[in-house]
Amino acid sequence: MVTLGIFDAFTPQNVQYLLGGLGVTVGVSVISVILSFIAGSIIGIVQFERIPYFSTFVGTINNIIRNLPLLLIIFFVYFALPKLGIHLPIFWATVVAMSTFESSMLAEIVRGGLESIDKGQFEGARANGLTNIQTMVYIVLPQAYKKMIPPIISQLISLVKDTSLAMGIVLSEMTYRGQIVYAQNSTYIIPVLIAITLVYFLLNYGLSLIAKWFDRRLA
Amino acid sequence: MSMIEFNNVEKYYGKFHALKNINLKIDKGETVVLIGPSGSGKSTLIRTINGLEEIQEGNLLVNGFDLHDPKTDINRIRKNVGMVFQHFNLYNNKSTLENVMLAPRLVLKRSEEENKATAMALLDKVGLADKAANMPSELSGGQKQRAAIARSLAMKPKALLFDEPTSALDPEMVGDVLDVMRDIAKDSSMTMLVVTHEMSFAKAVADRVIFMADGEILEDSTTEEFFNNPKEPRAQQFLSQVDHK
Numbered sequence: 494m495v496t497l498g499i500f501d502a503f504t505p506q507n508v509q510y511l512l513g514g515l516g517v518t519v520g521v522s523v524i525s526v527i528l529s530f531i532a533g534s535i536i537g538i539v540q541f542e543r544i545p546y547f548s549t550f551v552g553t554i555n556n557i558i559r560n561l562p563l564l565l566i567i568f569f570v571y572f573a574l575p576k577l578g579i580h581l582p583i584f585w586a587t588v589v590a591m592s593t594f595e596s597s598m599l600a601e602i603v604r605g606g607l608e609s610i611d612k613g614q615f616e617g618a619r620a621n622g623l624t625n626i627q628t629m630v631y632i633v634l635p636q637a638y639k640k641m642i643p644p645i646i647s648q649l650i651s652l653v654k655d656t657s658l659a660m661g662i663v664l665s666e667m668t669y670r671g672q673i674v675y676a677q678n679s680t681y682i683i684p685v686l687i688a689i690t691l692v693y694f695l696l697n698y699g700l701s702l703i704a705k706w707f708d709r710r711l712a
Numbered sequence: 713m714s715m716i717e718f719n720n721v722e723k724y725y726g727k728f729h730a731l732k733n734i735n736l737k738i739d740k741g742e743t744v745v746l747i748g749p750s751g752s753g754k755s756t757l758i759r760t761i762n763g764l765e766e767i768q769e770g771n772l773l774v775n776g777f778d779l780h781d782p783k784t785d786i787n788r789i790r791k792n793v794g795m796v797f798q799h800f801n802l803y804n805n806k807s808t809l810e811n812v813m814l815a816p817r818l819v820l821k822r823s824e825e826e827n828k829a830t831a832m833a834l835l836d837k838v839g840l841a842d843k844a845a846n847m848p849s850e851l852s853g854g855q856k857q858r859a860a861i862a863r864s865l866a867m868k869p870k871a872l873l874f875d876e877p878t879s880a881l882d883p884e885m886v887g888d889v890l891d892v893m894r895d896i897a898k899d900s901s902m903t904m905l906v907v908t909h910e911m912s913f914a915k916a917v918a919d920r921v922i923f924m925a926d927g928e929i930l931e932d933s934t935t936e937e938f939f940n941n942p943k944e945p946r947a948q949q950f951l952s953q954v955d956h957k
């Protein structure tokens with residue numbers, strides 16, 4: 494019964510099973526991208542504003558998280574939090590872990606982007622009568638985000654790739670399901686891995702197209 | 713009542729004593745030029761008036777409100793006091809017209825129609841009506857500065873502060889900006905404080921000249937007195953170094 498056909502791996506059941514995994518990967522990614530973009534922006538702004546004690550405190554926590562391996566954070570949320578009475582289903586545990594880690598990475602990008610804006614922009618706006626918040630919303634953030642698009646997108650691309658780390662807690666995402674599929678038959682290994690590679694590529698290529706579109710619109 | 717009043721003001725940057733016992737009154741409608749060598753504290757002094765720099769001692773009354781009083785709302789003062797910077801500080805992400813319209817819209821809640829009419833009239837006044845849709849990056853230095861002046865005027869301020877408005881400009885751009893400033897000074901209700909090295913402008917427009925060195929006001933005289941008969945040796949020396957024919 495051994496055949497060498499490259500498409501043999503893709504029986505209807507296997508394809509359906511893999512697509513389900515893709516759904517999980519996309520689901521975790523999209524929710525984490527949105528959450529970490531919002532949280533990362535807030536944390537980055539807090540660090541930038543240099544609020545006495547508070548900014549230092551937030552900055553320290555952020556640096557600790559940023560320097561931990563993501564897998565460790567995933568393990569912590571899935572295995573350690575339940576011991577503290579917080580039980581999260583595996584999907585949401587992954588989302589929380591990914592969002593926490595990516596927020597801290599994005600916060601650093603946001604802080605750096607804000608630092609790169611000329612002080613004159615703040616002074617011009619403040620002298621013109623704008624409040625601190627108006628200055629941020631109308632003048633500084635639009636300029637900062639425009640500069641930050643490339644690093645933010647490359648961070649979000651690694652977020653999509655990093656969802657595969659959730660295999661570590663047996664989240665049934667795409668890469669994990671690929672493993673299950675090629676465990677059926679060793680000839681499936683190469684086609685399945687190629688298919689998965691293609692899907693990650695398409696996801697991330699899509700992201701970079703969105704980035705280009707934003708970049709042109711904001712230019 | 714004076715528009716701006718410094719009483720025994722002291723300003724420190726950390727340990728560095730940048731303004732020393734400043735006493736100064738500027739009346740409504742006056743045009744005052746502030747000069748002095750580099751590092752004497754001119755920018756620092758002018759920037760305390762709209763709260764871009766804090767003072768540590770004394771009191772500083774602007775339009776009757778004490779800037780050193782924590783209860784004073786700094787944004788209320790900034791509504792009435794415009795500032796023009798050496799490096800323009802136009803909003804890089806907004807067109808020339810939007811630069812002029814933004815603060816009146818957000819801060820004064822001026823209606824869109826009135827805001828646009830006022831802004832266009834001001835751009836026309838500073839010779840930039842045809843640049844309304846351009847971004848700051850598409851303007852020359854002199855045009856940027858005139859746009860920045862229009863932006864300040866759109867708030868209908870009671871006072872305008874200028875910190876070396878022509879120092880970053882190519883020589884051939886300076887005249888247009890000074891013309892606009894001269895025009896503003898003619899308005900008898902506008903209070904102007906100008907830091908500049910343009911002595912011809914000072915002579916032609918200023919009611920008074922303040923000379924600073926090392927964080928102190930050394931001389932405060934009428935324009936005529938200052939240029940014909942400076943009392944302080946350091947002012948005499950300064951005048952002999954700058955070209956003031």
Ligand SMILES: Nc1ncnc2c1ncn2[C@@H]1O[C@H](COP(=O)(O)OP(=O)(O)OP(=O)(O)O)[C@@H](O)[C@H]1O
Nearest residue numbers: 725726728730748749750751752753754755756757
């Ligand atoms: N943010 C700051 N921190 C520390 N010291 C400062 C700061 N700003 C200015 N100073 C110091 O205060 C003194 C006065 O500076 P200021 O900029 O007011 O001088 P200035 O008269 O405007 O000079 P210039 O003609 O070069 O513009 C200088 O010695 C300067 O080094």
Ligand SMILES: [Mg+2]
Nearest residue numbers: 754755756876
């Ligand atoms: Mg200066």
